[in-house]
Amino acid sequence: MPSTMPARGSLVTVEAFPLGPFETNCYLVYRSGREAAGSACWVVDAGYEPGALVERVRELRLSPRALILTHTHADHIAGVDEVRDVLGVPVWVHEAEASWLTDPMLNLSAAVGLPVTARPAERSLCDGEALDLAGAAWRVLHTPGHSPGGISLYQPESRLVLAGDALFSGSVGRTDFPGSDPSTLAQSIRLRLYTLPDDTTVYPGHGPETTIGVEKRSNPFVRA
Numbered sequence: 001m002p003s004t005m006p007a008r009g010s011l012v013t014v015e016a017f018p019l020g021p022f023e024t025n026c027y028l029v030y031r032s033g034r035e036a037a038g039s040a041c042w043v044v045d046a047g048y049e050p051g052a053l054v055e056r057v058r059e060l061r062l063s064p065r066a067l068i069l070t071h072t073h074a075d076h077i078a079g080v081d082e083v084r085d086v087l088g089v090p091v092w093v094h095e096a097e098a099s100w101l102t103d104p105m106l107n108l109s110a111a112v113g114l115p116v117t118a119r120p121a122e123r124s125l126c127d128g129e130a131l132d133l134a135g136a137a138w139r140v141l142h143t144p145g146h147s148p149g150g151i152s153l154y155q156p157e158s159r160l161v162l163a164g165d166a167l168f169s170g171s172v173g174r175t176d177f178p179g180s181d182p183s184t185l186a187q188s189i190r191l192r193l194y195t196l197p198d199d200t201t202v203y204p205g206h207g208p209e210t211t212i213g214v215e216k217r218s219n220p221f222v223r224a
């Protein structure tokens with residue numbers, strides 16, 4: 001079963017599904033209390049073996065509106081075409097990685113000998129873009145460094161951010177991949193994430209959730 005974590009204020013509910021061999025956290029996001037009403041939802045990232053996530057969308061009878069990608073490394077996109085086809089949703093990705101879905105060299109899957117591709121995204125996202133999910137306002141924060149098109153999705157009223165592989169509990173994303181850059185990642189974390197309120201819950205691409213305040217105080221890799 002996924003862990004269900006109704007955010008404070010209960011505007012938005014986030015359910016985490018750690019999928020595949022890398023336990024990539026893929027998320028189901030929807031307005032709290034409206035799950036039985038065909039309410040709009042997003043799927044954020046689609047890793048290997050996304051069946052449990054798809055089943056959950058059906059169980060709650062949600063109406064999926066988009067599959068949003070925090071970035072396009074293989075473990076976050078291996079299930080993209082399965083999810084988009086089964087749920088009938090468009091795929092949204094930051095413009096800097098628009099070409100990565102179709103290119104196993106860029107999405108790093110070629111490096112492990114199991115090429116992953118997905119059809120091109122339907123929509124490109126850019127920094128600062130405002131998104132709406134069932135009346136809840138979200139903002140796209142470009143947080144590159146782990147990869148050039150990494151984004152975080154921020155919902156101010158619920159004090160939560162889905163940070164992809166930029167920031168983890170007690171760690172940060174790897175920066176030894178092609179296209180990664182350590183100083184860019186540190187800058188993204190300091191300028192885009194550590195500037196959010198301390199009580200903002202961080203839902204990372206791997207591992208448990210944390211808060212901005214805890215990471216600012218104790219993350220050994222990027223100091224506030």
Ligand SMILES: [Zn+2]
Pocket residue numbers: 071073146147165
């Ligand atoms: Zn990654």
Ligand SMILES: [Zn+2]
Pocket residue numbers: 022024073075076165205206
């Ligand atoms: Zn990852």
